Amino acid sequence: MTRAIEVENLTMTYGTLRAVDDVSLSVEQGEFVGILGPNGAGKTTTLETIEGLRRPDRGSVTVLGQPVWPRNAGLLPRIGVQLQASSFFERLTAREQMHTFAALYGVRTSVADDWLERVGLVDKADTRVEDLSGGQTQRLSIASALVHDPELVFLDEPTAALDPQARRNLWDLLSGLNDSGRTVVLTTHYMDEAEVLCDRVAIMDSGRILQFDSPSALIRRLDAPARITVAPGQLQLDEARRIDGVDEAAEGSDGVVLVTRQPTVVVSRLAETDQLDGVRVQTGTLEDVFLDLTGREYRA
Amino acid sequence: MTSPSAFTALSLAILKGFVRDKTSVFFAVIFPLMFLVLFGGLFSDQDQSKVELIQVGGVALVDGLPDDAREAFDETFEVERSDDLDAAIAEVRKGDADVALEQQGDQLVAHYTQTEQVKAAITQGALRAFVDGANVAQLSAESGQPPTFTLETERVEDESLTTIQFVTPGLLGWAVAMSAAFGAAATLQGWRQSKLLRRLQLAPVSTRTVVGARVTVTVAIALAQLAIFIGLGAAAFGLTLTGSWWMSIPLLVVGTLCFMALGLLAGAVTTTVEGAVNAANFVVLPMAFLSGSFFPLDATPGWLQAISNALPLKHLNEAMMDVMVRGEGPSSALVPMGILAAFALVVTLVAARLFRWETS
Numbered sequence: 258m259t260r261a262i263e264v265e266n267l268t269m270t271y272g273t274l275r276a277v278d279d280v281s282l283s284v285e286q287g288e289f290v291g292i293l294g295p296n297g298a299g300k301t302t303t304l305e306t307i308e309g310l311r312r313p314d315r316g317s318v319t320v321l322g323q324p325v326w327p328r329n330a331g332l333l334p335r336i337g338v339q340l341q342a343s344s345f346f347e348r349l350t351a352r353e354q355m356h357t358f359a360a361l362y363g364v365r366t367s368v369a370d371d372w373l374e375r376v377g378l379v380d381k382a383d384t385r386v387e388d389l390s391g392g393q394t395q396r397l398s399i400a401s402a403l404v405h406d407p408e409l410v411f412l413d414e415p416t417a418a419l420d421p422q423a424r425r426n427l428w429d430l431l432s433g434l435n436d437s438g439r440t441v442v443l444t445t446h447y448m449d450e451a452e453v454l455c456d457r458v459a460i461m462d463s464g465r466i467l468q469f470d471s472p473s474a475l476i477r478r479l480d481a482p483a484r485i486t487v488a489p490g491q492l493q494l495d496e497a498r499r500i501d502g503v504d505e506a507a508e509g510s511d512g513v514v515l516v517t518r519q520p521t522v523v524v525s526r527l528a529e530t531d532q533l534d535g536v537r538v539q540t541g542t543l544e545d546v547f548l549d550l551t552g553r554e555y556r557a
Numbered sequence: 558m559t560s561p562s563a564f565t566a567l568s569l570a571i572l573k574g575f576v577r578d579k580t581s582v583f584f585a586v587i588f589p590l591m592f593l594v595l596f597g598g599l600f601s602d603q604d605q606s607k608v609e610l611i612q613v614g615g616v617a618l619v620d621g622l623p624d625d626a627r628e629a630f631d632e633t634f635e636v637e638r639s640d641d642l643d644a645a646i647a648e649v650r651k652g653d654a655d656v657a658l659e660q661q662g663d664q665l666v667a668h669y670t671q672t673e674q675v676k677a678a679i680t681q682g683a684l685r686a687f688v689d690g691a692n693v694a695q696l697s698a699e700s701g702q703p704p705t706f707t708l709e710t711e712r713v714e715d716e717s718l719t720t721i722q723f724v725t726p727g728l729l730g731w732a733v734a735m736s737a738a739f740g741a742a743a744t745l746q747g748w749r750q751s752k753l754l755r756r757l758q759l760a761p762v763s764t765r766t767v768v769g770a771r772v773t774v775t776v777a778i779a780l781a782q783l784a785i786f787i788g789l790g791a792a793a794f795g796l797t798l799t800g801s802w803w804m805s806i807p808l809l810v811v812g813t814l815c816f817m818a819l820g821l822l823a824g825a826v827t828t829t830v831e832g833a834v835n836a837a838n839f840v841v842l843p844m845a846f847l848s849g850s851f852f853p854l855d856a857t858p859g860w861l862q863a864i865s866n867a868l869p870l871k872h873l874n875e876a877m878m879d880v881m882v883r884g885e886g887p888s889s890a891l892v893p894m895g896i897l898a899a900f901a902l903v904v905t906l907v908a909a910r911l912f913r914w915e916t917s
């Protein structure tokens with residue numbers, strides 16, 4: 258099977274700035290892939306080059322087995338794109354936007370109406386885009402990227418600038434996007450989002466892709482110690498230090514905190530002595546992975 | 558239901574976007590119509606107003622006019638009598654009267670100012686005509702023969718060009734220039750800002766289809782402007798069109814392309830929608846003044862007319878005037894159309910060179 262995306266040694270520069278620096282990336286069909294990185298990491302530039310909007314300065318990009326540059330008209334109906342801006346026709350209603358995009362792709366009007374329903378915008382169908390909320394705008398934007406049922410979808414920060422509630426609402430919609438075997442590539446600067454939605458995550462910073470793997474593999478590879486918190490009064494500090502596998506123990510505000518590289522061993526020992534009530538286990542997060550890779554805090 | 562073609566859908570989307578934008582509609586239609594009403598309605602009898610003439614002492618020519626000539630004279634001049642030459646000249650200088658007339662021996666002396674150029678021209682022409690007429694009458698009386706030549710006085714301007722006739726083509730040219738240039742500038746900038754240009758680039762439609770839809774809508778708006786102007790002018794202010802007025806349609810089409818190109822240029826060199834609209838305004842408004850959209854250029858200095866000849870709107874206005882009200886034939890519009898088309902081509906090429914997909 259041909260790969261959905263094959264990027265080899267892609268470099269993109271703006272003047273003297275290397276926005277994308279020797280990036281290689283391949284995505285299989287049916288995967289849900291996230292590009293995660295802080296603002297300015299080069300996510301949009303990478304995505305837009307893969308979509309065929311920018312000419313690679315160096316390297317090559319192949320999508321669904323075909324080169325994307327120069328503008329490849331045969332690929333356009335097969336890919337769906339949501340750009341990092343609400344690219345709508347001014348002063349048209351949600352329904353009119355969908356109908357216009359349907360016409361651009363030669364799709365039946367009823368399909369456009371179905372999509373409005375699927376993204377939950379039926380009661381906003383007659384509202385002009387300027388009057389939609391941020392979440393509704395993003396839903397419409399996603400619907401218009403999908404109206405022609407593309408095999409490969411690119412979403413550039415679909416949840417940016419949304420409040421946490423709207424963001425979580427959108428996750429439900431996003432997580433269903435590749436159920437039918439569709440390939441999805443999304444950029445985000447939210448760690449939790451990448452962790453929840455993506456099969457594989459490419460961590461990007463300063464134009465480079467630092468790691469590309471499943472969230473759990475990234476965290477596992479980090480080999481960060483787990484932190485086990487035991488509720489106050491359950492366990493004495495000196496007793497805790499004697500437990501096999503505990504590297505460190507300290508009194509915290511919500512109990513004793515054990516640091517260990519063998520969480521399973523420690524938890525089963527706590528279970529034997531019936532000290533499991535109120536226990537909390539924290540393993541590494543993508544945030545720790547980022548810190549480990551770049552040596553600095555992650556700031557979205 | 559199957560969808561309309563990409564071209565139809567795009568055209569509809571653009572047209573709806575225009576009609577729903579109150580500011581655009583105001584500047585494309587209402588604002589120019591306000592000028593039409595102002596010029597056509599309020600100033601409509603300005604050029605019928607008489608020349609105010611102060612006759613100082615006895616002027617044999619005027620006093621001795623035969624009845625029919627006297628009637629013609631009174632149609633042009635409003636006569637007031639005075640014995641004080643200095644006071645009369647002072648009044649002319651202040652603008653309370655247009656001309657002071659005295660007789661010095663055999664000479665008729667007219668004192669007037671050039672401030673009101675149209676009236677000055679009428680005064681000169683009419684007085685000369687009356688003097689010539691009197692001379693002819695006297696000669697024929699001396700010889701006992703009826704005069705071989707008779708003189709009929711006529712207004713110095715083109716008789717058919719009442720105010721509404723004169724202002725409609727020029728204001729229409731300005732209105733079309735304004736909406737075409739603003740529309741193109743604002744669309745280019747707006748679509749660039751929202752990345753809609755990029756989005757369309759990723760849809761399976763050709764650039765030709767997108768540009769074609771935008772041009773079609775702008776041309777349709779221009780033709781609607783034409784219909785509204787002619788309709789209102791004819792219904793309310795007695796506008797009468799001459800034979801080849803329909804040539805104004807192809808003229809407006811080519812003119813629209815030309816001003817769209819200017820708008821594209823404004824959109825290409827600016828980075829915000831406001832900037833683009835301001836730049837278009839900065840070009841169109843002075844151009845309208847220098848192209849005779851608001852007042853005739855006949856009396857302006859030569860260098861100004863030379864500048865105006867370099868402006869596309871001047872050629873559109875002149876050609877529109879020729880075919881709509883001056884009764885010129887259809888072929889009179891061909892050269893101006895060629896000039897407008899050449900202008901459109903050159904400006905489009907420049908705009909295309911300066912065009913950027915992104916604002917940064």
Ligand SMILES: Nc1ncnc2c1ncn2[C@@H]1O[C@H](COP(=O)(O)OP(=O)(O)O)[C@@H](O)[C@H]1O
Pocket residue numbers: 271274276294295296297298299300301302303915917
């Ligand atoms: N059109 C452009 N011209 C110049 N610099 C740009 C342009 N677009 C992006 N950049 C710069 O390139 C870098 C990467 O930007 P971008 O790809 O938008 O990152 P991200 O999407 O991860 O925020 C940033 O430093 C940004 O300022």
Ligand SMILES: [Mg+2]
Pocket residue numbers: 300301302341413414
């Ligand atoms: Mg971005």
